[in-house]
Amino acid sequence: MLFKIPTSLQRICRTLAFRLTLWYAGIFSISSCAAFLLFYFLVSQTILNRMDQDLLDKAGLFSAVLSVQGIQGIKKIAVLESRAAGERKIFFRLLYPTGEVFASSYMDYWRNVKVEASAVKRLIKSQRFFFETITIEPDHQNVRVLYHLSAPNVVLQTGLSMDTYSSFLAAFKRMFAGAMTIVVILSAVCGWFMSRKALGGLEHVTRTAREISGASLSARVPESNNQDELNELAKTFNRMLDRIENLVRSIREMSDNIAHDLKSPITRIRGLAEITLLHDSSPEAYENMAASTIEEADRLLDMINTMLVISRTEAGVGGFQFETLDISALVAEACHLFVPVAEDSGIDFTFNLEPDLILNADRGMLQRAISNIIDNALKYTSSPGNVWVYARKTFDFESKSSDYQNKSSDCQNKSSVYQNKTSQFQKNSDNRQENFSASIPVTIEIGVLDTGVGIATEHLERVFERFYRADPSRNKRGTGLGLSFARTIAREHGGDLTLRSTSGQGSLFLLTLPYDNFQVI
Known part of the structure; x- marks a missing residue:
């Protein structure tokens, strides 16, 4: 054996x-x-x-x-x-x-x-x-x-x-044989000690990985002050755990949000159907129930389609159809759609657009993204608030955007002051155009400035997450996908959507697109 x-x-x-x-x-x-x-x-x-x-x-x-x-x-x-x-x-x-x-x-x-x-x-x-x-x-x-x-x-x-x-020589050989026996033993002991010492960091990583479960992702690998490979591995592993923890938390929150957003229309559909069936309803009641059902179903379909567009775009298979567009006209069309909504809400809604902003873009997707941003601004601005939309070529957009962020708090004082600022912007824009007529613009900037409730600092980045809402009560209409959709579309066009806001004073959404996506005329 x-x-x-x-x-x-x-x-x-x-x-x-x-x-x-x-x-x-x-x-x-x-x-x-x-x-x-x-x-x-x-x-x-x-x-x-x-x-x-x-x-x-x-x-x-x-x-x-x-x-x-x-x-x-x-x-x-x-x-x-x-x-x-x-x-x-x-x-x-x-x-x-x-x-x-x-x-x-x-x-x-x-x-x-x-x-x-x-x-x-x-x-x-x-x-x-x-x-x-x-x-x-x-x-x-x-x-x-x-x-x-x-x-x-x-x-x-x-x-x-x-x-x-x-x-x-024979004595030398015997002495060497004894010495080699000791050397082999000592080298094995030293090798084991050194390997265990060197791999101690890996044991921490392994132990931490075993401690992690679906219910707890808070364990982290201890980091040392040594600038060696194992410490870099520990830092990288901890950063990975941070991302995983944030991802799992986001998935949980998104699951809760999806469940809530799906539950509301389904509950309404079921409630309408139940009321209609339990009572001696007329044909008109059935027609109203069918209309409400279609409306809620469309809302669900819109939410699902938006999620699919975001996922496909992020995966690089959005299937966008780019064409040469006049952004000024595109933004103007979107603004005209919201003029009645602003008037009904008692909001002063103005827009100031530079002419001849030519962009290669997908018309439908970009217009929908701009509409989502404007809709969000109107939704969270109360009467007698102000919403202002502008589009322009920019050479130093960071400093100018900072100026308009500082001015946003003043916009809530008086509508006349707000109007003066818009005309001042137009005057400054014309002067800039004359000064830089021989230059090539860096970006096109589409800004949506409001004097609404604003967003707290801790929510600034998270508002672009799917189904995330800074308002936990969810008393505003919407699916929580609008801003996420808008940023995804902006990035697909080579730009970005950023937010600057102060709670209680208003917000400024900036949709910027790079010059290499333009044909200047």
Whole structure:
């Protein structure tokens, strides 16, 4: 039966920390082995070179004695040197160029060392010296042998036992084996500690991800002051959680809003049908019920269609049909539609439009977006309030828009003052047009300024969300999609819809479109 690895051990082996530990220990061990091999090679070569130098020194001594004392002197030196170093450590032989031995030290121990005739011939030919390493039996002893031409007719063969050399290297190997065992263990421990330390941030991310559930998205990964990758990961993960939390909250709110907006017309349809059926109703009552049902159904369809347009546009499949339009005429058409509504509500509604504002746009979508903005302004402005619509080319629209935002609070004082400001705008606009007639406009700006209830700061961005209403009572008609639709259309045309408002003083909606979407005439 095969040994089964415990599940806990299998889980550890699959972790990134374990793999990093293996990599660290493996690389460190391989590096240590490579360093040892290099050191071993250098040490062995150093010792071998030292042995060769000792043999050459002795060969030089023999040559000097030979030149002074002759053959008898060199025989005497060979015996003395052999006895001094140890007859098992070194030997000497004197050879004729033919390879015949004519003198030697005590050779009982070295009798298995042969004289290679080829080596002697090689030496005679090179007129120098050379080394070789041989192994003698029966002890498998390594011997370093030198062939040296001491005189024209005398060849010196000397050999030095390599037992000390081999013993030193063997001890070095044993020491390294023990050291490597310790190195591997320490590298594994250090690798595990370092990997766990390095991956500590990932554990926080994993733990936080496990704590997150559909009911709670408030958990966050602790961030440190270290500017490393794991801290960046923690920051990115926390930002992602913030976006997810906001998205989930928006989805919940939108679901509640959708449920409320769908419930109201459906409840009215059911109520009308129930009342009509429970009472002895005339044909006229049934006709009224049918008309009301159609009206509420149209309201539902309009809401659904608006949602589809927003979704398709945001997905890039809106299917817009762009054509060259006169924005002044387009905005004027939208404004004329709301003149009766403003008059019925007792609101002073004026519009001031520069001529020849040419834009490539989808007529229906852009007109509907502008209508939504105007409708929103009229809806939240009470009598005797003011709503003013303007359209113009702008070169420095941020500073001018800021000026009109500051003026919006004054618009609620008197209608005459409001009218004076509109004529002053026209005068300033004409002057600007003269000053910059040779320039290219940066944007076209369509502004809708009202003196209505205004919007609190915390609601400024959220009013562009689907189904969101700053008025929690929902006592105003509408679906909560108008401003979201308008901003989506503006951005599809390369522009944007922004809002500046002060609660209780009024609002300024700015629909801006970039110059590269225009044909100036």
